[in-house]
Amino acid sequence: MTRFLYLTHPQVRVDPAVPVPEWGLSDLGAARTRAFAAAPGLAAFRRVVASTEVKAKEAAQILADALGLQVAVRAGLHENDRSATGYLPExxxxxxxDAFFARPHESVRGWEKAADAQARIVSAVTAALAEAPGTPTLFVGHGGVGTLLLCHLAGYPIARVHDQPPVGGGCWFAAGAGAAPTAWRTMEEGL
Structure with missing residues (x-):
């Protein structure tokens, strides 16, 4: 499998009146992404692929601009479908x-099942990598499905214990090229 980095979008502008997929980055989230864009190791990635959600596309665009690349937006990389509940207070x-990860084969309050979301994200990442074999790729997505992807790649059962650190997103792991995925790291830890 081609080498890739999976990055979760950082902090967003929370607006209960706006559908969650349409939320954009907050000022802090954009600032963290711009700082990460200066990480020397990022230059190794020659392709940027984003989820269809606004926050992921905005973060991906900041990184692509720094790398002189275009953003490819791909279906299937979106966060687990939570439209049944919409916005929920923290x-x-x-x-x-917690229940989503603890009961992966059940729909919790109408949410997409974790097992289904995992199959979707694995398929979407695999398909995107097959489009450009051998091209190191930077994916910009979401924490929930990112954790499901990490669990799959590492051979872990679906469990929230493998979730990104609670720093407001902006975490990443590297995988591919025959190596096991790294643990989650924050943007501030660099590459």
Missing amino acids: PEFQAVA
């Missing part, structure tokens, strides 16, 4: 997310 969201 404590309630965390409780439902």
